[in-house]
Amino acid sequence: MKSKTTAGLLALFLGGLGMHKFYLGKWVQGLIYLVFCWTFVPAVIAFFEAIFLFIKSDAEFQAAYGDSSYIMTPSGLVHATADSHVKCPDCRELVIKDARKCRHCGCVLIPQ
Numbered sequence: 001m002k003s004k005t006t007a008g009l010l011a012l013f014l015g016g017l018g019m020h021k022f023y024l025g026k027w028v029q030g031l032i033y034l035v036f037c038w039t040f041v042p043a044v045i046a047f048f049e050a051i052f053l054f055i056k057s058d059a060e061f062q063a064a065y066g067d068s069s070y071i072m073t074p075s076g077l078v079h080a081t082a083d084s085h086v087k088c089p090d091c092r093e094l095v096i097k098d099a100r101k102c103r104h105c106g107c108v109l110i111p112q
């Protein structure tokens, strides 16, 4: 599981080289940062990204960059397991097992 603190610190200290992007699995963006690191533009952008990473809640961070089996619900971050969640047959997103409607694509689900 990726850590918000690690990502934030990487963005703050090595952000100009795109290290936080590599850490977050955004390889293409990381390479762009690396190629343009001599302009110091990536360093400036990364500084602001570090601030955004630090003010993000852990739940928001996990939902955006973390393990895809963690999903945001109105009551907070939920670890989806085979017991509680199923994959939507239409969009392959995780939905609560007894849901009648996919919250991602809106397709009708038959509870199992």
Ligand SMILES: [Zn+2]
Pocket: 088, 089, 090, 091, 092, 093, 102, 103, 104, 105, 106, 107
């Ligand atoms: Zn769906």
